[in-house]
Amino acid sequence: MRRSAPIATALLVVLVLLLLLPFGGGDYYVYLLALVFINVILSASLRPSLTCGQLNIGHSAFMCIGAYTSALLAKNLAVPFEISLLGGAVLAAGVGLAIGYPSLRLRGVYFAMVTVAFVEATRLVAQIWVPLTRGNAGLSGVPKPRILGMTLATRTSQYYLALCLMLVVLLILYKLEYSRLGLVWKSIGMADNLAQSLGVNIANYKLLAFTLGCFFAGVAGAFYAHFIRFLFPPEFGFLLATNILVYNFVGGRGHFAGPIVGAVFLSLLSEPFRGSPYETIFYSIVMLLTILFLPGGLITLPGKLVGLRRRRTVTAPSPSSAV
Amino acid sequence: MTAALLVQSTVIGLSIGSIYILMALGLTLMFGMMHIINFAHGAIYMLGAFVIYYVFFQWGAPYFAAFVLAMLLLGAFGYLVERSIYRPIKGGIEPTLVALLALTTLLQAAGYPVFGTLDKHVPPVFSGTRNVLGVMISVERLMIIPIAGVLVVGLYLFINKTRMGAAMRAIEQDKEAAALQGVNVNVINGLAFAVGFALAAAAGALMAPIFKLDPMMGEQPLLKAFIIIILGGLGSIPGAILGGLILGLIDSIVATALGAELAFLLSFVFIILLLLFRPTGLFGHAP
Numbered sequence: 001m002r003r004s005a006p007i008a009t010a011l012l013v014v015l016v017l018l019l020l021l022p023f024g025g026g027d028y029y030v031y032l033l034a035l036v037f038i039n040v041i042l043s044a045s046l047r048p049s050l051t052c053g054q055l056n057i058g059h060s061a062f063m064c065i066g067a068y069t070s071a072l073l074a075k076n077l078a079v080p081f082e083i084s085l086l087g088g089a090v091l092a093a094g095v096g097l098a099i100g101y102p103s104l105r106l107r108g109v110y111f112a113m114v115t116v117a118f119v120e121a122t123r124l125v126a127q128i129w130v131p132l133t134r135g136n137a138g139l140s141g142v143p144k145p146r147i148l149g150m151t152l153a154t155r156t157s158q159y160y161l162a163l164c165l166m167l168v169v170l171l172i173l174y175k176l177e178y179s180r181l182g183l184v185w186k187s188i189g190m191a192d193n194l195a196q197s198l199g200v201n202i203a204n205y206k207l208l209a210f211t212l213g214c215f216f217a218g219v220a221g222a223f224y225a226h227f228i229r230f231l232f233p234p235e236f237g238f239l240l241a242t243n244i245l246v247y248n249f250v251g252g253r254g255h256f257a258g259p260i261v262g263a264v265f266l267s268l269l270s271e272p273f274r275g276s277p278y279e280t281i282f283y284s285i286v287m288l289l290t291i292l293f294l295p296g297g298l299i300t301l302p303g304k305l306v307g308l309r310r311r312r313t314v315t316a317p318s319p320s321s322a323v
Numbered sequence: 324m325t326a327a328l329l330v331q332s333t334v335i336g337l338s339i340g341s342i343y344i345l346m347a348l349g350l351t352l353m354f355g356m357m358h359i360i361n362f363a364h365g366a367i368y369m370l371g372a373f374v375i376y377y378v379f380f381q382w383g384a385p386y387f388a389a390f391v392l393a394m395l396l397l398g399a400f401g402y403l404v405e406r407s408i409y410r411p412i413k414g415g416i417e418p419t420l421v422a423l424l425a426l427t428t429l430l431q432a433a434g435y436p437v438f439g440t441l442d443k444h445v446p447p448v449f450s451g452t453r454n455v456l457g458v459m460i461s462v463e464r465l466m467i468i469p470i471a472g473v474l475v476v477g478l479y480l481f482i483n484k485t486r487m488g489a490a491m492r493a494i495e496q497d498k499e500a501a502a503l504q505g506v507n508v509n510v511i512n513g514l515a516f517a518v519g520f521a522l523a524a525a526a527g528a529l530m531a532p533i534f535k536l537d538p539m540m541g542e543q544p545l546l547k548a549f550i551i552i553i554l555g556g557l558g559s560i561p562g563a564i565l566g567g568l569i570l571g572l573i574d575s576i577v578a579t580a581l582g583a584e585l586a587f588l589l590s591f592v593f594i595i596l597l598l599l600f601r602p603t604g605l606f607g608h609a610p
Contacts, residue, residue: 055417057424102599108416109360109557113549114598116362120546121591128584238542242424249421277435284429291422292411 018163022156030159034227036267037166038220043247043259044173045216048209050248051182053189055108056210058115059217059244061122062092064236066218068126068133071142071225081145085222092218093211100210104203119241126233139231145223158227165223169216170260176212177256185209239280246283250290252297261298330458332575338464340571341471345526346548347555347563348478349519355495355558356515357409358416362423364523364548365541366430367397371527372536373434376443379531386448393528394521401520405513434538443536467529474525475564478518482560491515495558543587547574550594556603 022030046059070088073079079087103114126133133139145152145161152158176182187195188202196202225231243266251262266283273279290297294304346364353361374393378384384392408426412418449462482488490511493501502508526544534540551570555562578586 053417055420099595106598109354109358109420110598112420113360113553114595117546117549117591117594117598120542121588121595124584124588124591128588239428242428245421246425249418277432280428280432284425284432287425288408288422288429291418291425292408295412295415295418 022159027155030155032268032271034155034159034162036264037162038224038227039244039247039263039267040260041166041169041220042217042244043251043263044170044256045213045220046244046248047173047213047253047256047259048176048182048185049206049213050253051177051185051189052206052209053108053192054206054210055112055245056115056213056241057112057238057245058117058119058122058241059213060236060238060240061115061119062096062214062217063221063224063240064122064126064233065095066092066221067225067231067236068139068221069218070222071139071231072132074143074226075139075141080149081147081226085219088222088225089215089218092221093215096211096214097207100207100214104206115241116238119236119238123233123237126231126236133231133233136233140229142225142229142231144229145226162223162227165219169219173216174256181205181208243283246287250286250297252299254296255299258297258299265298327458328579329576330456331460332579333572334455334458334460335464336572336575337568338467338571339575340568341467342526342530342544343547343551343571344564344567345471345474345522345529346544347551347567348475348560349522350548351552351555351558351560351563352482352491353515353519354552355560356491356498357414357512359409359419359423360549361516361519362420362545363404363427363430364519365543365545366427367401367520367523367541368527368530368544369434369536369538369541370400370430371397371524372445372531372540373438373443373527374524375528375531376438376445376536379448380445390525390528393524397524398517398521401516401518402513404520405509405516409512409516410509431538431541438536438538445531445536448532463532470529471525474522478522479560481518487511487514546594547590550590550597553594553597 018033021033042059042063046056049056066088068088069091070081070084073084073087074081099114099118103111106114127135129135130137145158147161152161177185184195184200184205187198187200188205192202247262247266248259249262250266251260252258266286270279270282273282294301346368350361350364353359371393374396375386375389378389378392379386404426408422409419412422447463449466451462452459453462453465455465482491490501490506491514493504493506494508494511498508501511527541530544547570551566552563554570555564555566574586574590577589581589
């Protein structure tokens with residue numbers, strides 16, 4: 001508990017820096033950071049369902065649904081951004097509910113295979129349904145986000161929108177994780193039989209975790225659609241889904257901060273190779289090294305370093321400590 | 324559909340089915356013993372095809388030498404993967420699956436700078452056509468069936484007639500009990516990785532002269548192999564063989580009737596429905 005004051009201060013400093021960034025940095029950093037915020041939403045929204053022990057390798061499918069729904073609503077029906085964003089998220093959650101409900105009985109490997117098949121099926125639908133999605137030609141000309149009748153035309157204003165969305169999503173997920181609900185999720189992930197024997201309706205709680213994740217992935221997708229303004233089906237495939245999973249595992253699954261740290265760290269470090277095969281090579285190597293040498297993820301690194309130093313001082317006491 | 328088209332679809336279906344069976348056998352063997360799904364299987368299939376591209380086409384070695392080399396090289400790689408990835412994780416299923424996913428994306432992405440971004444083609448190995456029940460079928464496709472057949476029979480004999488095969492079956496039944504009886508579980512798991520990878524490499528090597536080669540070419544057969552092992556029941560080898568034959572036939576007839584892309588989409592819908600409503604497969608027992 002006594003450590004919470006410095007952490008709160010550090011978070012406040014980070015927040016102030018993020019708020020000031022558009023004044024100091026150029027358009028490039030504003031654009032880059034907004035993409036990082038999208039990745040943070042995706043990564044953090046996968047966490048509840050991972051906590052329940054469901055290996056979801058199809059999270060990008062729900063981002064895809066949110067992105068296309070919101071883009072098409074805004075482009076074809078001139079729906080304002082607030083509504084189209086909500087529409088994308090609700091449809092993503094609805095599809096999540098439909099696919100999640102029957103797959104609750106499935107565990108581990110079986111569930112993972114359903115999600116892999118689902119992400120590829122979604123991508124193919126976006127590719128084949130040409131009259132609606134324009135298929136592999138890509139959906140272009142998605143309108144810029146318009147909030148309360150005001151078009152957010154500049155990158156800076158869109159950046160603040162992304163920051164707000166991310167903060168709201170993180171706040172909701174944080175509150176849930178440290179509520180009774182979060183405890184139930186954790187108990188299901190640790191021992192679902194035991195949780196069930198204690199009267200927890202594990203099916204409902206798992207479904208809630210999964211659907212909630214789909215909803216926020218839809219939010220991320222909807223913002224992405226109006227920010228990049230061009231949608232291309234192959235971008236939402238298996239590879240993006242794997243990346244979202246990688247953020248969680250590289251960051252660390254033991255703490256709420258894990259997926260955030262993982263998404264920020266990997267998105268920023270891989271920036272020089274964004275869009276090239278080297279980005280994937282970099283992600284994959286970091287993932288393999290993390291699983292093999294730092295199974296708890298990056299968030300356990302400070303603790304390990306402190307432990308290492310402490311052990312060294314115990315085994316070889318320096319003259320100063322003897323005084 | 325005319326009789327000729329039906330015969331043609333059946334023969335093509337059998338040859339495609341043979342490829343799927345080779346893919347599915349390794350997956351189901353590894354699942355039975357270690358309860359993991361090897362997502363890297365499609366990437367190994369791709370590497371097997373590229374060994375043929377370089378050794379047979381570019382360097383001019385005989386096709387069968389290149390074929391055996393592909394199996395040996397990737398079999399050794401499989402043992403290495405068990406040693407350096409599966410074993411250190413010590414049986415944690417989720418981290419293992421994620422590590423195998425990372426290995427898959429690594430091999431696929433590395434394929435672009437290493438092999439180049441243009442599609443590659445391997446010239447035909449067997450030329451000419453043969454008359455099958457009044458329909459002309461290319462020998463290239465026909466030859467897949469006996470070669471895959473030999474490998475399947477070989478695997479069957481290996482698992483059922485050798486001591487190492489007995490050790491594999493023992494691990495599948497009960498890992499702890501097998502270890503207590505003196506089975507070296509680590510080495511036998513490594514062997515299962517080697518056998519699975521070698522079979523995937525063989526599937527890729529057989530397909531190399533027929534399809535174009537690119538780093539993502541393994542995705543489709545991998546997902547097809549998923550369907551087969553679920554259909555046949557995870558861990559069941561006879562189930563994988565029967566499932567492969569059924570899927571090959573359905574696949575070839577549906578693709579002829581509806582077009583390849585829609586057939587692919589339907590196969591995913593089929594996996595999802597199958598997993599949701601009959602996760603133990605057609606012949607599988609309770610998980």
